[in-house]
Amino acid sequence: MASEAELAALHADLTAKQADVNRTGDEVRAMKGALKEKKVDKAEVDKVVAKLTALKLELKAAEDAYKAKAGVSKDSSEGRKKFREDVSNALERRLFYIPAFKIYGGIAGLYDYGPPGCAVKANILQFWRQHYVMEENMLEVECPCVTPEVVLKASGHVEKFTDLMVKDVKTSACYRADHLLKDAVEDLLEKNPTFAPDVVLEHKNVLARVDEFSADELGALLTKYKIVAPETKNELSKPYPFNLMFATSIGPTGTMQGFLRPETAQGIFVNFRDLLYYNGNKLPFAAAQIGQAFRNEIAPRQGLLRVREFTLAEIEHFVDPEDKSHPKFKHVKDLEFLLYPRAEQLGAEKKPVLTKIGDAVAQGIVNNETLGYFIARTYLFLTKLGIDKTRLRFRQHLASEMAHYAQDCWDAEIECSYGWIECVGLADRAAYDLKQHSEESKQPLIAFKRYDKPREVEHVVVAPDSKVLGKMLKKDNKVVKEALEAMSEEEALAMQAKLEKDGEAPLTICTTNQTFTITRDMVKIAKEKRTESGKNITPSVIEPSFGVGRIIYCLFEHSYYAREGDEQRTVFKFTPLVAPIKVTVFPLVSNAKLDEEGYQISQAMTASGVANKIDTTAISIGKRYARTDEIGVPFAITVDFETLQGGTVTLRERETTEQVRIGTKQVVGVVRSLADGVVAWSDVVAQYPKVEAKEEK
Amino acid sequence: MASEAELAALHADLTAKQADVNRTGDEVRAMKGALKEKKVDKAEVDKVVAKLTALKLELKAAEDAYKAKAGVSKDSSEGRKKFREDVSNALERRLFYIPAFKIYGGIAGLYDYGPPGCAVKANILQFWRQHYVMEENMLEVECPCVTPEVVLKASGHVEKFTDLMVKDVKTSACYRADHLLKDAVEDLLEKNPTFAPDVVLEHKNVLARVDEFSADELGALLTKYKIVAPETKNELSKPYPFNLMFATSIGPTGTMQGFLRPETAQGIFVNFRDLLYYNGNKLPFAAAQIGQAFRNEIAPRQGLLRVREFTLAEIEHFVDPEDKSHPKFKHVKDLEFLLYPRAEQLGAEKKPVLTKIGDAVAQGIVNNETLGYFIARTYLFLTKLGIDKTRLRFRQHLASEMAHYAQDCWDAEIECSYGWIECVGLADRAAYDLKQHSEESKQPLIAFKRYDKPREVEHVVVAPDSKVLGKMLKKDNKVVKEALEAMSEEEALAMQAKLEKDGEAPLTICTTNQTFTITRDMVKIAKEKRTESGKNITPSVIEPSFGVGRIIYCLFEHSYYAREGDEQRTVFKFTPLVAPIKVTVFPLVSNAKLDEEGYQISQAMTASGVANKIDTTAISIGKRYARTDEIGVPFAITVDFETLQGGTVTLRERETTEQVRIGTKQVVGVVRSLADGVVAWSDVVAQYPKVEAKEEK
Structure with a gap:
């Protein structure tokens, strides 16, 4: 990856060359005007035009140089x-x-x-x-x-879980209408850096609202931007919802x-x-x-x-x-x-x-x-x-x-x-x-929401008198009774007022549009107080x-990143929590005793529930470290000849690339604690002797 | 649940009564024969018939008694x-x-x-x-x-992943043909305990092969057993495969x-x-x-x-x-x-x-x-x-x-x-x-299978001479060349033999059915030895x-089982590995300090990754134990007034219902080890003082 300083220098060069081109371009335009008015002769103009051409080539080269480097800059x-x-x-x-x-x-x-x-x-x-x-x-x-x-x-997905789609009218290939619009407008803006600010703003407003347009609005915009099927350039259908x-x-x-x-x-x-x-x-x-x-x-x-x-x-x-x-x-x-x-x-x-x-x-x-x-x-x-x-x-x-x-x-x-x-x-x-x-x-x-303490609540109670209703209304008594009971509190209170005032009140059955005359003896309407311990919500x-x-x-x-100074050595800096494998075990060289020792450590890790992998390929430790960096293994254990003699291994941490020397009996517990996040690497470094080892390649 | 002994006694009674009925039935049949032959008079016969009727009633009662008890026997x-x-x-x-x-x-x-x-x-x-x-x-x-x-x-599922289905011809309700057959045959056998052994065997053979029948065979059997749609008794369609x-x-x-x-x-x-x-x-x-x-x-x-x-x-x-x-x-x-x-x-x-x-x-x-x-x-x-x-x-x-x-x-x-x-x-x-x-x-x-050591393998090599082929066969040379190269080793050796013997050999192109005459100069066929390090498998x-x-x-x-002597107290005896919740925490009685202590233990369990639940309802501990038994929680902690004074709780194990007294500081680690299967309950009992507590109800 290019360094910041390198990029900055290239960019300064680019800017300077762009300014040269702009200035010389202005000069050419001015001279061409002068030529028309015959104030300069053609040879002079040609000279400046040739200069502009040369400058443009230089600018192109500077652009390429910058892009080649900037291309690997994340920003x-x-x-x-x-x-x-x-x-x-x-x-x-x-x-x-x-x-x-x-x-x-x-x-x-x-x-x-x-x-x-x-x-x-x-x-x-x-x-x-x-x-x-x-x-x-x-x-x-x-x-x-x-x-x-x-x-x-019920959830609304059958009706509304849709995107707006357009089809290529000839091939029936399908596209998301909003994606086509977004791509087209972005492309337009990118290709026309000289648009006036108000024009740019207009297009940007379309981009900002691209998720919100209705089918008709999107259709109109597709037409306005002259959008066609990307592969075939065929005409597109109108946008319609696809579930x-x-x-x-x-x-x-x-x-x-x-x-x-x-x-x-x-x-x-x-x-x-x-x-x-x-x-x-x-x-x-x-x-x-x-x-x-x-x-x-x-x-x-x-x-x-x-x-x-x-x-x-x-x-x-x-x-x-x-x-x-x-x-x-x-x-x-x-x-x-x-x-x-x-x-x-x-x-x-x-x-x-x-x-x-x-x-x-x-x-x-x-x-x-x-x-x-x-x-x-x-x-x-x-x-x-x-x-x-x-x-x-x-x-x-x-x-x-x-x-x-x-x-x-x-x-x-x-x-x-x-x-x-x-x-x-x-x-x-x-x-x-x-x-x-x-x-x-x-x-x-x-759910029933229980009040802290019971509350007294006033209700309007509607009590139709079935006997009277039956006698007066015959077959209609049931529907009237239901209508009376279905009244809202407001309606019931209004009827109550009218009954008191006029002795009767009209009741319209909304489903049939019949109107009945209700008299005082047909229904009792009264406010009642009740104690409630809670309510349904x-x-x-x-x-x-x-x-x-x-x-x-x-x-x-x-x-993801590459190690300083080596673009090839890429790392996933996964935390121990996330890492797919917590530790790899490497016998230093191809040797049956080292391998056996390695397998024992690996098996102890497995039994302890620590995801691990043993790598007995005889390639260099540096390459094996690089291999595990590449899939984000946070820890690595190397089994070497000291292991056979002194019963210790090296334990390496990925981000610091630091190594400590640690007993084979301790290492499983330590790695498990590291993997569980119970101890930090700095704790381990504080406790065990550090090994000054270069990362071999 | 009935005890084994109880059931055995009832069954002995049932068998004895069945024998009585059988014997008396035989007697009745014999006497009816004798009556026809006028060897006995009707009153005598009637007496034995009456006896049989009485015995049958007794048998029915014994059957009911047995079924009522055996009904709750697992077997x-x-x-x-x-x-x-x-x-x-x-x-x-x-x-x-x-x-x-x-x-x-x-x-x-x-x-x-x-x-x-x-x-x-x-x-x-x-x-x-x-x-x-x-x-x-x-x-x-x-x-x-x-x-x-x-x-x-490719896997064969589109073609073969089917079951045979029949439809109710009137309602279109669908059934699995083999299930209907199985149910019908089982029902037939159950309802006819008196079938002769060879008839039983015939039906059982159908049951044994019920998974294997083809559509036609199943169709024939459905007809033979007169099987109709279970709900409607309508006719069924022929069986056909349903993917x-x-x-x-x-x-x-x-x-x-x-x-x-x-x-x-x-x-x-x-x-x-x-x-x-x-x-x-x-x-x-x-x-x-x-x-x-x-x-x-x-x-x-x-x-x-x-x-x-x-x-x-x-x-x-x-x-x-x-x-x-x-x-x-x-x-x-x-x-x-x-x-x-x-x-x-x-x-x-x-x-x-x-x-x-x-x-x-x-x-x-x-x-x-x-x-x-x-x-x-x-x-x-x-x-x-x-x-x-x-x-x-x-x-x-x-x-x-x-x-x-x-x-x-x-x-x-x-x-x-x-x-x-x-x-x-x-x-x-x-x-x-x-x-x-x-x-x-x-x-x-x-995969490439590498041999332990390289092997020498003999191959037949067919080498057409393109120049000669081109000259002799003109436009056909390419198809002939391909056909020569596509020959099997046997075909090539046969051609080689014929070429040596006759100087020429016929070659038929199977796709076009053309036959060409191949001469010695057109192709070299020879056995060659090659060293191979492995082969593709x-x-x-x-x-x-x-x-x-x-x-x-x-x-x-x-x-699942019920505790001895109490059918209502059911238990799932899940291992700690499987149990949905490893431990419940019970404050003994409703008390803010006990609750607070309980919450702290519960939180410590959670932080340690042990699935737990706190139950602060004020019902009796016995009932709360029963509640956790019912979902198979293996351990329970009770926080009581000793907890506040002495910093200890009781820990109860579900299967033994044993309890120990253990420090609040130790209990989280101990339960985690129990839950992980690292220590057994017997280890805990050996280490901590046992509490002689009755399981309250």
Whole structure:
């Protein structure tokens, strides 16, 4: 990678040459004007034009020189692309992940996790369980992926879980309309750096709103920007909604429509009643689920970030809508991290702000303590995994982004080479989901909220007199009785007033539009006081939802670097928590006794539950260190001839490349403690003699 | 539950009464014969008939008495049903599992795991990873559930993964043809205990072969047994195959057919090449995968045992087909457990035999060491989970059950109230899967087998002379050259002989049916010796495949019992490894200080990674013990007033109900060691003072 200084020098050269070209260009233009007016002769002009041509060649060379170096700088657009290619190559080469069904050409948006990727994922999920399910006493459930239509109708997915699609009118190839628009506008801006500021702003406004346009709006913009099918240049259809759920049929009759769940949350909502009961009918409580979800993306891209099958880890925290305080908020309120509230996004600076979560809740920026608590806990979760806290922000949804029922939504966004990526969504969804399922299933999904002390509550009681109604209204008596009982408190009080005043009142049956005359003897309406110990409520739900694959990919990018001075020696700086393998064991040279010693240490590690690998290839220790760096193994043990004599091995830590000498009897326990995060490397260095060893190559 | 002695007495009474009835019946028949012949008078006969009637009533009473008691004995059919209901009730009541989408009426064959079930499952999967993936250094992968058709065509699932179905001709309700036949024949046998032995045998033979019948055979049997639709008694259609895969469409065009995978194995096979490379191109190696699989069962039944979505844990161990020895087989060869080989199933005894796995392999009963090794490791896995070893057997597939390519197959079958259930399949599938995918994808799925030392191998080399061919055959020269090169060694040698003898030989191009005359100058055919360091082979695969849900259900049954003398106090005797919660903390009475002390212990447990629960309800300790017994919590801590004064708590173990007194500072470490299986309860009892406490109620 080019050094900062080197890049700066190249850039200065580039700028100077650009200025030369600009200046000489002006000169040429001026002289051509003068030539027309015959103030100069042609030979003079030609001389300056030749000078300009030469300068342009020099500029081109300077540009190439800069690009070649800057291309590996993370901060330029090309640098990001190069970096991404490097990371992806390293990941695919070591089977962290690979395109699924590769021997059959692969399927867009489907990936396999190979051995190290699988181990990283298992470690992250185990930590998620510890950090959320165990520490917060959540109720974990596991529900099927195959889901009947009725559930996803209630949740709104059957109707609304769509993206706008366009088709190539000749080949029927499909595209996401918003992606085509975004690419076209970005391309336009990039190719026209000379657009006037107001024109640029106009296009940028289109980009900013690209997620929000309706089918008609998108259609109009596709026409306006003259967008055609990217491969064939054929005309495109109008945008129309495509449902992203994979459809299937449940059972042999072919009559029961089902879908693969697009999220795991619905499985929790439909179990709310049983879970509440399991929790002793007490609020608040949270349920959690880890599992596969499926979205039949129109055109998957961005590798692991937009896929058709992925693992979600979701929490539904059910809480009294009138009391969203959290008893443990006090433990996190002083945590400070990057918040990007609505006001900042709409403001001039457009920058996230380092904020204490306690202040954000106190100032009403974050809606409530429980939501704030989960934001803070998510910050801790992600940074403990190894996500760079300077490239992590919590962005609040703009009002226009939020569903009508949502109280407040924040996304944990992580910056990677693709930009800022939504990895965790944290939303206060109010009572929406429970109400929807309650309505569709006709089952009450409510909790009983017990008051601190019983309350006296006034009710309006409507008591029709069945006998009188029967006598007076004959066959109509039943429908009138029902209508009387169905009156709202206001309606009943109005009727009561009219009855007292006029002795009779009209009652219209809305379904049949018949009107009956109600007299005083037909119904008694009175206010009554009752003592109530509590009331039924529909809980609010606060939902933190984790896209596990996205977090993993961002973590890969944040963990990847090349050792100073050697671009080939790449490292994943995984924490011991995340690392797929915690320690490798190397017999120094090919020797049966060393190998045997190595196998014994390896077996002891396995028995102790420490993921390890033994490498008995006879290549140099330096190369073997490099190999384990490449998959992010944090520790390495070398078995050498001192091991056979003195019963000690060397233990090396990846980031510092420091080594200590340690007894074979101690090393398993020490590595386990390091892997569990119980002791730090600095503790080990303090306790055991350091070995001054060069990293061989 | 009735005691053995009680049941035996009732049964003796029943047998005696049955004998009385039989004897008197014979007497009646004899006397009726005598009456016809006028050897006795009618009054005498009537007296004996009256006696028979009385005896029959007594017999009925004895039968009822026996059934009432035997009904709760595990060993009778009714007892098993009662036991199953009890277990299921306990499991559903405590949310181990529940029908999925219950508020919408549920979907047959889809279940949710609730909090304790989810924890048991996570514990079992974690142990599976430790026992197989870590200890055997397997390569774990994770592949998508959504699978393109081409993969499942190659594997044979598109064509053959079917069950035979019949439809109610009027309502179109669907049934599994073999299930209807089985139910009908079993019912027939049960209702006709007086069938002659040869008739019984005939029906039992039908039952034994119920899985094997073709559509036509099943159709004929359904007609023979006059089987109709169970609910409506309508006529049934002929049996026809129904594919059990859930179908879906991948991508927006609707043109790419996909399925939900019916097993996880295919994801491993298609990645064979990359995994071999990852393993340094060395055999043997094993890959493993845990994940969801899907089967659109025609008519799911038997609860968790036959479901439409389930978790599989599968291993594909790739091995040299010429060397299936296993270096670690020596460690397990002396393990002795129940094997049920083919010969025993076909023999007179029809009983599994306690066998040392080493002997079974040595005697060729189990095909090879690697298969034997996995059988033994699976025995260890299941019994460590808590499966009763007397109700676990490994049953070999009969030749008629095995696929044509399989070398040997064994099922780990666990006995539960539904009978012997296949929970793990262990199969040597030879090279079938890799060859199928290689053929379909046109990608070589092979390994290079290096010889111990290079070998000299004789080949027949065919070298066409392009110049001569071109001159003589003009435009046909290319096709002839290819045909010459494509000859088998035999064909080439035959041509060589003919060329030497006659100077020319005919060559027929099979695709065009043209025949050319080949002369000596056109081609050189000679034997050549070459030194080869190895050869390409298609590895054999040995596949242990675990039905996780089935294992879990059988484990639930094997773990469930009622405490002696109290049928209401039911227990799941989960091992600490499996238990969803390892320890509960009980403040003795409702008291803020005791609660605070309890919370601190609970938090320390959580921080230490020990799943725990605090129960501050003020109900009696005995009831709280019973509550935790009911979900199988192995340990309980009671915080009492001594805790506040002396800093000690009581620790109770579930199976012995013994209690010790132990310091609050020690208890977390001790429980963690107990939960990890590092120390046994007996060690704890030896070290800490025992408390003589009655289990309060």
